Amino acid sequence: MRCINHPAVETQEACSACSRALCNECIHRIKGKPYCEDCLARGAEWASTVKDLRLPSDSPKRAALCAIIPGMGAVYNNEYLKAITYFAVWAALITMGTRVSGVFGFGSFVFLVFTIFDAYRSAEDLARRRIETGIVEDRRPTQDKALIGWGVLLIVMGILFLLHNLIPYYWLYRFWPILFIALGAYLVYRAIKSRDDNSGESTSGENI
Numbered sequence: 001m002r003c004i005n006h007p008a009v010e011t012q013e014a015c016s017a018c019s020r021a022l023c024n025e026c027i028h029r030i031k032g033k034p035y036c037e038d039c040l041a042r043g044a045e046w047a048s049t050v051k052d053l054r055l056p057s058d059s060p061k062r063a064a065l066c067a068i069i070p071g072m073g074a075v076y077n078n079e080y081l082k083a084i085t086y087f088a089v090w091a092a093l094i095t096m097g098t099r100v101s102g103v104f105g106f107g108s109f110v111f112l113v114f115t116i117f118d119a120y121r122s123a124e125d126l127a128r129r130r131i132e133t134g135i136v137e138d139r140r141p142t143q144d145k146a147l148i149g150w151g152v153l154l155i156v157m158g159i160l161f162l163l164h165n166l167i168p169y170y171w172l173y174r175f176w177p178i179l180f181i182a183l184g185a186y187l188v189y190r191a192i193k194s195r196d197d198n199s200g201e202s203t204s205g206e207n208i
Helices: 037-050 059-066 072-076 080-099 102-133 146-164 170-175 178-207
Strands: 028-030 033-035
Touching (some): 059 072, 059 102
């Protein structure tokens, strides 16, 4: 291969960061590893950006502590849509627990524990992104795919509450386990679909 800066020069060396070919004149070695000048410049700029960045080491712990109040952990992480969704799901589970079956009340407790762990993990991810990218903003605009699932759950619960205005709740005492059957069927479908997709990718890779 030929040097990226000197096309007439043959070389077997490459930058450890960007993998571009480098001749002996263009190589800069750090701890025995070759680097190009551009990568070294970017590394220096990144270091100067984050050298004064101070992230609270207890940020994930604070997020988890705030999450004891449903939705507040997401608020601490500046995930306001997630906070509203989590609080609505928790409130819906509490309502279902008092009107339909106690299992939903237990579900609300399990869901609260989940939000605590989720707030802790999200705070860790946010701190890691700040360090890796040097971005000091609180949060990058991202799409949280998990919110789609929670949105579907809220729609189902909203339909159940709406039916309560038309049909007495006693029928739910007999038929609420259908929710678990539907959830289990969906999980099985996802697992089978994922396995088929992986096998399809493996087959195409072998053909290539």
